[in-house]
Amino acid sequence: MSPYTEDELKAKIHGGYILESPEEMTPGYRKAIIVQLTVQADTELMSAPAYWLAARHAPSTNTQVSAHAIIQDELAHANIAYRLLEDMGVSKEHLVYGREPHEFKHPYGFDQPLDNWAELVVANGFFDRAGICLLGDVHRNTSYGPLKRALVKVDMEETFHLRHGEVWMRRLARAGGAATELLQRCVDWMFPMTIEWFGLPDGLKRHSGQLDYKLKGLTNDELRQLWMSSTVPLCEGLGLKAPAHYDEQKEEYVLEYPFPCQYDPEVKRWLFEDGEITWQAVFERWKGRGPMNERYVESVRRSRGAVGSWLN
């Protein structure tokens, strides 16, 4: 039981207080950090099968090694986040093995197939960068000591994933022809996918308590801007067209398409021509999960039952 009321704890946290054990958490804090860590753990976990199926397209043994090293990192990140949850009395066993595939809390982007090497490296360049924006912010701001320490490793490794993505995007962009066309197609679907990942705009945001408890420091819109501030110049530098630009007057990046809008996962295309949709419609699409959801979840846990039964 926390020795503090919700308001006392929030005030202490804003004075710089760091929690070191679940016993110090109020019910509100506990609930908010469980949501945050579950999203984090599920996202890391589901990135692994997405990258794993894509790693088959690696063009050399060297690239096989680097692609699989990234997958190994992601599984370790997932494991660390589930372990933190376990210390709060949440069952890792249940989270990983006891839920239906659609109950996982990862973003819709990791329900999509990555069908070639270009898609994998753009995922490293875009999705892993989103991870760095989100988790780097948590690392700098979180009031939970064990999480802050765990993120040292994660941040270090995510930087490597991002570099892998950028270096390979540059190589493909320089090649011209089919390689560059393919790269542009990746940007066309994966850029808006990442933008949507950051969630509701601040004006519509429901109050989650994550800022009150200093579980993070930046708002959704600030994180979206942060991501664009490195991704748009990256694309421009590579001669790729990103659907956003910096607006000098507004002093921020602005999107050049209706946001949010509908997505057709079968052809990997955003339906800009159908105009803006409601966030309710976005949540429904997310809830319905994407085409690879079941396959990805099954691929990380298919042998559990058999091996478990041999051992028991």
Add this chain to the structure above:
Amino acid sequence: MSPPLGESVYEVFARKSRGDPLRHIGYVDAPGVELARVYAWKTYDEENWFEMCVVPRGAVIPVNRPEGPWARNLPKEGDER
């Protein structure tokens, strides 16, 4: 749900270079000491550690703090461990 694999928690400590402090860097779940060593080495591979060790969570005895993950190892009243 599938049966659990009989794992328990091991704390992972590591030292980056000679002269550095041994730091708590994380934890792994493992069914025994041998696999705990393997899992720790493979999970926390972000540095070229000079030294790494694992300690079963149950072996860490808190001295001054009655809460946190090691609190359950505090000696009970009249306990002569």
